[in-house]
Amino acid sequence: MKILLKKGRILDPSSGLDFVGDLLIEDGNIRGVERDIELSEKNITMLDCQGKLIFPGLVDMHVHLREPGEEWKEDIESGTRAALYGGVLRVACMPNTKPVNDSPEVTSYILKRAKEKAWVTVYPISAITKGQEGKELSEFGRLKKAGAIAVSDDGKWVANSALMKRALLYAKNFDLPVISHCEDPFLSFKGQINEGKISAKLGLKGIPSSAETIAVIRDLLLAKETETSVHLAHLSVKENIPFLKWAKEEGIPFTAETCPHYFTLTEKEVEGYNTLAKVNPPLRTEEDIYAIKNALKEGYIEVIASDHAPHSPLEKEVEFELASFGMLGLQFLLPLSFNLVREGVLSELKLLEYMITNPSKILRVTPPSFKEGALAEVIVFDPEEEWKVTEEIIQSKSKNTPLLGKTLKGKVKMIILQKTIYRADT
Amino acid sequence: MRHLLDIQSLSQEEISEILRLAENLKEILIRPIPKVPTLRGKLVLLLFYEPSTRTKFSFERACKVLSADTMSFSAKGSSLEKGETILDTVKNLYALGVNLLVIRHNLSGTPHFLAKHLKIPVVNAGDGIHEHPTQALLDLLTVKEKLGTLSGLKVAIVGDIKHSRVAHSDILAFQKMGSSVYVTGPAHLLPEPKEREFFEVKSGGFKVCYKMEDALKDADVVMALRIQRERHGEPFIPALKEYAEIFGLTPKYLELIKEKALLMHPGPINWGVELSYEMEKYPFQVILDQVENGVAVRMAVLLRFLSGD
Ligand SMILES: [Zn+2]
Ligand SMILES: [Zn+2]
Numbered sequence: 001m002k003i004l005l006k007k008g009r010i011l012d013p014s015s016g017l018d019f020v021g022d023l024l025i026e027d028g029n030i031r032g033v034e035r036d037i038e039l040s041e042k043n044i045t046m047l048d049c050q051g052k053l054i055f056p057g058l059v060d061m062h063v064h065l066r067e068p069g070e071e072w073k074e075d076i077e078s079g080t081r082a083a084l085y086g087g088v089l090r091v092a093c094m095p096n097t098k099p100v101n102d103s104p105e106v107t108s109y110i111l112k113r114a115k116e117k118a119w120v121t122v123y124p125i126s127a128i129t130k131g132q133e134g135k136e137l138s139e140f141g142r143l144k145k146a147g148a149i150a151v152s153d154d155g156k157w158v159a160n161s162a163l164m165k166r167a168l169l170y171a172k173n174f175d176l177p178v179i180s181h182c183e184d185p186f187l188s189f190k191g192q193i194n195e196g197k198i199s200a201k202l203g204l205k206g207i208p209s210s211a212e213t214i215a216v217i218r219d220l221l222l223a224k225e226t227e228t229s230v231h232l233a234h235l236s237v238k239e240n241i242p243f244l245k246w247a248k249e250e251g252i253p254f255t256a257e258t259c260p261h262y263f264t265l266t267e268k269e270v271e272g273y274n275t276l277a278k279v280n281p282p283l284r285t286e287e288d289i290y291a292i293k294n295a296l297k298e299g300y301i302e303v304i305a306s307d308h309a310p311h312s313p314l315e316k317e318v319e320f321e322l323a324s325f326g327m328l329g330l331q332f333l334l335p336l337s338f339n340l341v342r343e344g345v346l347s348e349l350k351l352l353e354y355m356i357t358n359p360s361k362i363l364r365v366t367p368p369s370f371k372e373g374a375l376a377e378v379i380v381f382d383p384e385e386e387w388k389v390t391e392e393i394i395q396s397k398s399k400n401t402p403l404l405g406k407t408l409k410g411k412v413k414m415i416i417l418q419k420t421i422y423r424a425d426t
Numbered sequence: 427m428r429h430l431l432d433i434q435s436l437s438q439e440e441i442s443e444i445l446r447l448a449e450n451l452k453e454i455l456i457r458p459i460p461k462v463p464t465l466r467g468k469l470v471l472l473l474f475y476e477p478s479t480r481t482k483f484s485f486e487r488a489c490k491v492l493s494a495d496t497m498s499f500s501a502k503g504s505s506l507e508k509g510e511t512i513l514d515t516v517k518n519l520y521a522l523g524v525n526l527l528v529i530r531h532n533l534s535g536t537p538h539f540l541a542k543h544l545k546i547p548v549v550n551a552g553d554g555i556h557e558h559p560t561q562a563l564l565d566l567l568t569v570k571e572k573l574g575t576l577s578g579l580k581v582a583i584v585g586d587i588k589h590s591r592v593a594h595s596d597i598l599a600f601q602k603m604g605s606s607v608y609v610t611g612p613a614h615l616l617p618e619p620k621e622r623e624f625f626e627v628k629s630g631g632f633k634v635c636y637k638m639e640d641a642l643k644d645a646d647v648v649m650a651l652r653i654q655r656e657r658h659g660e661p662f663i664p665a666l667k668e669y670a671e672i673f674g675l676t677p678k679y680l681e682l683i684k685e686k687a688l689l690m691h692p693g694p695i696n697w698g699v700e701l702s703y704e705m706e707k708y709p710f711q712v713i714l715d716q717v718e719n720g721v722a723v724r725m726a727v728l729l730r731f732l733s734g735d
Binding site: 189190195196197198199200201202203204205206208272273317318319320321322 | 434511512513531533534535536538539553554555556557591594617618620621622623624625658
């Protein structure tokens with residue numbers, strides 16, 4: 001069984017390929033990428049990819065799938081379907097489920113459910129501390145054995161510095177990446193949105209940028225001291241950047257991530273108490289967007305993830321201060337990130353590096369690629385097509401995104417995952 | 427204007443209009459029988475999710491003078507405590523034929539949230555640390571009555587500006603009417619540098635002062651805010667005693683302000699803290715006038731939204 005993709009622009013960050021040509025898939029594996037593949041056999045599915053980009057599936061290392069415990073918002077089936085439609089063929093899911101994924105039992109449960117239901121590969125991230133309470137380390141060894149790919153208390157910062165240091169050290173025994181949600185909980189206490197003009201206007205308690213930067217600095221210092229890499233999740237403020245630059249120069253092991261909403265949307269989205277734009281860290285300002293883009297350009301931040309965080313109307317159609325933090329991300333990840341290419345911030349290959357190879361490297365997995373014999377994880381993307389965000393298009397159970405009604409540019413047209421061809425248009 | 431949600435969205439003309447109407451309506455309040463049938467048959471829902479006697483009674487009184495019927499609802503002991511959402515509660519009450527909703531809530535933006543979902547006018551009677559527009563309007567009315575104008579005045583507001591919805595509305599309202607506003611108090615309770623831009627209304631002036639003297643000097647109006655020592659269970663002020671000594675209005679400050687400067691307080695007052703006991707005798711203390719004007723302003727607001735349809 002052969003699938004031949006013809007005349008697309010082939011991009012593969014693993015091997016640096018960037019040329020217009022053909023890609024051959026045989027029995028679910030990559031068989032060849034060349035300028036021109038001519039086959040005379042009959043039993044071939046030919047896909048015309050003129051004007052389209054062909055690249056390996058994205059790896060989104062920051063996703064909330066809500067299963068177990070909050071299946072009314074999302075579950076492994078619906079979340080991974082949204083991933084598939086978004087061109088994301090591997091997702092790492094955060095442990096703030098109910099119960100928290102802090103035990104081998106929950107980790108195994110997620111993997112078992114993924115095996116039964118998931119459309120794409122699921123990598124469970126387990127908690128750094130038991131119950132994400134920031135008091136006691138969870139059992140990294142047993143978690144790793146059960147299939148945990150990383151540890152994180154996402155949603156919360158491990159505010160006890162001694163405990164975080166211990167976590168970074170203990171993670172070395174198991175080669176587990178440690179992912180930090182950088183937020184000083186005292187500074188962000190009861191905070192709702194970015195602290196500034198808009199928080200004053202709306203009478204909502206602000207989350208100052210210092211809440212993030214202070215956490216970033218501490219984590220960098222601990223990474224230096226322990227000589228263990230820390231991954232800084234969803235960075236959002238300009239104040240971080242000089243410290244990231246410093247850490248790079250010092251050779252401190254760390255990686256940093258941001259999400260499309262932090263280089264696309266500003267705090268203005270929450271005006272009128274729009275709970276759909278309530279997210280943590282909060283949407284910031286134009287200046288922050290500018291700085292985050294610059295950090296991507298300079299390579300201080302080298303991962304783009306979605307922080308896909310579904311919430312139902314039960315959590316969003318309420319008083320602003322009662323509304324949950326989070327917005328959908330999986331299906332908007334590529335179109336929004338592709339703006340970086342249009343704006344000249346990143347090249348196509350660099351962007352894909354940030355969304356495929358870098359997250360893979362951090363998670364210690366072989367990235368999806370077009371190497372001969374690799375599993376077929378292939379995306380066909382039309383960078384020019386415009387489409388409107390509607391509830392119908394959203395594959396998640398929840399529809400919480402401030403992008404509803406807006407038009408995005410760039411659309412995933414086809415996904416070839418092993419032997420199956422999905423057409424995302426229908 | 428479909429709702430009265432905040433001062434931010436009101437123009438100077440709209441504010442003037444409400445004040446004019448309130449001035450006219452005050453006449454009814456001094457009649458031997460202060461009641462007119464203007465809003466007969468209209469039903470006003472007073473939804474108070476926060477304990478409040480003053481504002482609630484003021485709205486209730488305004489309704490009664492205009493012959494509107496009222497329904498009251500307090501959160502305590504209600505279905506809310508059984509886990510019903512506010513939206514469900516309001517939709518149910520709305521189905522009973524309510525014509526206007528007055529809402530007080532401890533969370534900022536709740537009136538805006540309800541306004542999005544309701545077809546009737548919503549009047550904000552105080553939301554979280556956001557705004558308290560009718561309080562600002564009654565403050566304007568009081569000052570206008572006493573000083574004859576609202577433009578060119580120096581208004582000093584003392585206290586917890588950061589968490590005061592009254593202050594937020596007053597800062598915007600006085601500036602919109604052409605006055606300048608100086609705020610002072612413990613610095614961690616004043617707008618932070620990043621927040622200040624919001625309070626600077628183009629037509630007026632706004633200044634954050636760390637010294638009481640700078641704010642009070644030559645003030646035409648001094649407003650003291652009610653202070654709470656604790657916020658979210660955390661002590662925000664070291665001690666009320668120190669507050670009273672430094673930020674409390676005492677006779678020593680009278681030398682700084684203008685000769686006939688008005689002294690205001692939105693109530694309820696902590697005597698001996700925001701205002702020293704001696705200040706009760708200060709001749710230009712207009713705290714009870716504020717209360718009276720509160721009724722007139724709320725009548726004007728009800729009339730504006732309820733008459734004519
Ligand atoms: Zn997080
Ligand atoms: Zn997250």
